[in-house]
Amino acid sequence: MSEGRLYIFTGPTVSLIVAIVFLLVWLYQKERRHVLYFAAAFVAYAAAALSQILQIPPDIGQNTMVSAIIYTFSIFCLVEGVLARFEKSGAGPLLFSVAGCILLLLYYFFYFDRNLVARIYVQNFGYGLIFLVAAAQIGVIRRRPWREQVLFWTIVLFGLHFFVRTILTMRVSSRIYELDQMRQAGADTQALAAAFRESPFWQVLNFTMLVSAFAVAIILLATIALDVIEDLKRQGAVDPLTGLANRRGFDQLAAERMADRSLAPFCVVYCDLDHFKSINDTYGHLAGDRVLQAFGKLLAAEVGHHDVAARLGGEEFVVLLARSNKAGASLFAERVRAEMDITRFTALPLHVNVTASFGVAEGRPEEDMLELLQRADAMVYAAKAAGRNCVIVERDGGA
Incomplete structure (x- = not known):
């Protein structure tokens, strides 16, 4: 297996390690259900990435839809966890609608109007929109603790990065625009896959998702740790009998x-x-x-x-x-x-x-x-x- 091939497994591997950490935290802090959402999000991300890397299922159309469904589930678990952390009721109909539109458009641009570029924009812009809608639901509340401000802006920036990264990398990935034409001309499936993996879009995607996902994981873990510390402080300042301050x-x-x-x-x-x-x-x-x-x-x-x-x-x-x-x-x-x-x-x-x-x-x-x-x-x-x-x-x- 080539060095480049090994590199693309780094993201799923790190995600699984992070998921295990979140799961262990949840086992000791079960009252924090948002931690379980975070664990599920990173497991799902690793599964979706492995589905693409290992081409499981091997059919391109099925692989496109299966990986997209798992990626979307990953995004939803992460968003749901953040909303639960901010004590919001849940994702809500707007976010479900955005997710449904993403999957429907991906299906359309594969089986009805074969268009790889459209699928790239739909999926990345769609995920960015989900994060921004979730951030809007959280809102910026005056006098919010600084750790919550950091988490809020992390979600905003993570959502924006889907737009910025996609626009910049697609501008220098001219080969991607030719892949559908190459397919119509009868190009070998393996050759198409290799050309896609060599594109700046795919290379930057793997690197930025690895870095940004790791950064988000660190911030989420830091927020959980600070929440635990704050709860311990609060317990030391609360009368256990009445629940009032001591x-x-x-x-x-x-x-x-x-x-x-x-x-x-x-x-x-x-x-x-x-x-x-x-x-x-x-x-x-x-x-x-x-x-x-x-x-x-x-x-x-x-x-x-x-x-x-x-x-x-x-x-x-x-x-x-x-x-x-x-x-x-x-x-x-x-x-x-x-x-x-x-x-x-x-x-x-x-x-x-x-x-x-x-x-x-x-x-x-x-x-x-x-x-x-x-x-x-x-x-x-x-x-x-x-x-x-x-x-x-x-x-x-x-x-």
């Missing part, structure tokens, strides 16, 4: 929010469940945990996108409200208080109701979070002294 998570998120002055003014609502120790002592810690979970769920349902809700420890909770003054924060606290007052818990007798006391304080210019929390906490003590199950708002100039 103290560490609250400090981090609150600092990020307060650094964005467009979200001002800020208010803190400090919450403390009333007589919670007696619930644990009388009905057990499991019942107490159910109460904490319910209150956490109530807070999570009430906060907005830019707000931060956290369990600081025990029965103490805190909410940072963005773009809220004391009046708005007071209404928020009263809404939560009233909802908690009427909530009944299956872990507790029906006659037992759980209440909470709330303290509200509005942030001051150049004030840090610790000072704001202390003022809101002081209002909670005032609420306890006022009989509990109420909201106390700090007056201007202090309590």
